[in-house]
Amino acid sequence: MPLLNIDGVTQAFAGLDVFRNASARMEPGARVGLVGPNGVGKTSLLRIIARMDTPAAGKVHLTQGTRIGYLHQEAMQALGDEIDTLMEAMQRVFEPVKAMEARLRQLEHEMVHDPAALDEYGDVLERYEAAGGYDYPNRIEQTLTGLGFIADDYAKPLAHLSGGQKTRALLARLLLEAPDLLILDEPTNHLDIEAVRWLEGTLRNWGGTLLIVSHDRYFLDVVANTIWELGRDSIETYRGNYSAYLKQRTERREFASKVFDQEKERLAQELDYIRRNIARASTNGMAVGRLRRLSRDLVAIQQMGMVAYLKSPSWSETGIGSVRPMTVAEAENALKGLQNPVRQAAPLNLNLRVSGRSSETALRTNRLNIGHEGKLLFMTEDIVLLAGERAALIGGNGAGKTTFLRTLRGEISPLDGQFKLGHGVKIGYFAQAHNTLHMENSVLDELLRHKPMNPGEARSLLARYLFRADDVYKPVSVLSGGERARLALAILALDGANLLLMDEPTNHLDIPAQEALQDVLETFEGTLLLVTHDRYLVDRLATQIWTLDDGLLSIYQGSYREYLTAGSVVAPQPER
Numbered sequence: 001m002p003l004l005n006i007d008g009v010t011q012a013f014a015g016l017d018v019f020r021n022a023s024a025r026m027e028p029g030a031r032v033g034l035v036g037p038n039g040v041g042k043t044s045l046l047r048i049i050a051r052m053d054t055p056a057a058g059k060v061h062l063t064q065g066t067r068i069g070y071l072h073q074e075a076m077q078a079l080g081d082e083i084d085t086l087m088e089a090m091q092r093v094f095e096p097v098k099a100m101e102a103r104l105r106q107l108e109h110e111m112v113h114d115p116a117a118l119d120e121y122g123d124v125l126e127r128y129e130a131a132g133g134y135d136y137p138n139r140i141e142q143t144l145t146g147l148g149f150i151a152d153d154y155a156k157p158l159a160h161l162s163g164g165q166k167t168r169a170l171l172a173r174l175l176l177e178a179p180d181l182l183i184l185d186e187p188t189n190h191l192d193i194e195a196v197r198w199l200e201g202t203l204r205n206w207g208g209t210l211l212i213v214s215h216d217r218y219f220l221d222v223v224a225n226t227i228w229e230l231g232r233d234s235i236e237t238y239r240g241n242y243s244a245y246l247k248q249r250t251e252r253r254e255f256a257s258k259v260f261d262q263e264k265e266r267l268a269q270e271l272d273y274i275r276r277n278i279a280r281a282s283t284n285g286m287a288v289g290r291l292r293r294l295s296r297d298l299v300a301i302q303q304m305g306m307v308a309y310l311k312s313p314s315w316s317e318t319g320i321g322s323v324r325p326m327t328v329a330e331a332e333n334a335l336k337g338l339q340n341p342v343r344q345a346a347p348l349n350l351n352l353r354v355s356g357r358s359s360e361t362a363l364r365t366n367r368l369n370i371g372h373e374g375k376l377l378f379m380t381e382d383i384v385l386l387a388g389e390r391a392a393l394i395g396g397n398g399a400g401k402t403t404f405l406r407t408l409r410g411e412i413s414p415l416d417g418q419f420k421l422g423h424g425v426k427i428g429y430f431a432q433a434h435n436t437l438h439m440e441n442s443v444l445d446e447l448l449r450h451k452p453m454n455p456g457e458a459r460s461l462l463a464r465y466l467f468r469a470d471d472v473y474k475p476v477s478v479l480s481g482g483e484r485a486r487l488a489l490a491i492l493a494l495d496g497a498n499l500l501l502m503d504e505p506t507n508h509l510d511i512p513a514q515e516a517l518q519d520v521l522e523t524f525e526g527t528l529l530l531v532t533h534d535r536y537l538v539d540r541l542a543t544q545i546w547t548l549d550d551g552l553l554s555i556y557q558g559s560y561r562e563y564l565t566a567g568s569v570v571a572p573q574p575e576r
Contacts, residue, residue, distance in 0.1 A: 003028045003209050009058035011044045018044055024228055024235040031210040033224035038510035040230050042213045046183050069179035071171050073186055086169055087154040090140045093176045097136055100128040143172045146198035164190030184212045188219055192396055217242050217536035260306045260340045270294050271331055295326040298334040354526045355496025359422035362387045362499050362527040368417035370404050376415055380553040390528040392538040395548025401531045405501045428497025432504040434484045439477040443467050443487055446476055451494045465490040481508030498526035506534045
């Protein structure tokens, strides 16, 4: 029996559907990753499942007695009014256990005078052990430590914690509560890499059921054993982790595209027969009958999609009801309006071309020390980065990764040592904060500031980055983080650089946009230096791993998986 059943759920705001007809089921013990483009309604679906919102249509059924824990993106507000300290908040999870503990102490005294108390003592002790009474203090400490808290944090009032700390505190409490269904909306936000790895290990061995929304594809690779892809009209279910989902999705889309083309050709032949025979008295009856069936087919495909309609065992199960027969002209227009849904799916059309080749060595350093305003941040092993190689620089926040990129651009001088760019190297830079953008400009003007061109040509280029119609006149200052990232990528494409310095390029991008960026970087013919927390991107691209730790930049020659293996960290494998 499924723990969760979603049946035809639709959610709408202000009369507009966010998504519709979403159906899926979740078995006990499943670890489901929910993916889909920004704005498709992933958080809305989570809130419906968590019984915080009511769907506009459809039903969600949970097994009776299911306990739900929900980490939402506004988690930092959830603890704002609590007066407990961090440790007190964690201990409250175990108040029933502490009550049993107190009763055991009481019964120990009573047994001295009342042997009958021994029976109750045995019963309470059994329940105490089953509830983890002996190890809950260790569980609290392990969970808080795993999520990046230190002992000095334990006595801090929750109200005094930062927003990120409050999110981690709520996550810790949910993990200790161990609900039957744990719903996590972007759980890796506010976690450093060590905390993310700890959470991955915890959730991979989770005894309950998980439903997770995350832009961290590597996290989904490690944790999930099922992927739900939420679209405007359905939920598609895929078995396995994120990598397995990508492979299956490609296969399904290729099949759906083939089926669509074949069926549309059949419908075109049917329409051709009708057009040629409807005016003849001898064949009019047959042509009218075929037009009636064609009308039903076209309406059903418009409402359900080609593949879903063809899977329907009978017309009654489509739920459409009676259909008015079309005229021949209406059928022609309806057939022309059918578009292959797979061919509409590409979210971005990126293209990073190299305008010229560099010398064999793109970057070389000698005893380089990186710092800012006289303060040493780190020293580097001597670097030799060959043309065409892809290096990923990873390390904790504040370690100096962005300062290193700014040094290579000549914005900051090294404290000591030297670096040398190869002959013909042309640098392109993608800034994490997008602080190279002029906020007062429109999107169109900002692009033209970097490269003068015909406005029509500029608008065509921006359309490839999803800036269409009046979007190009928006001031940069009002753009979202994802929109600024897309504009920065459009400008980067104009440079023709052969050495790309990219600082957190996937921040603020939804998963389809991350995939598009990954695809273009995989085919980039120049040299790449990547600063990112996106381990999936590093895993797919990097040929060298540069790590920043304890004031030293160290170089590992090899892929990310080889680097993890060398450090005895298990890399994710597709689950089937």
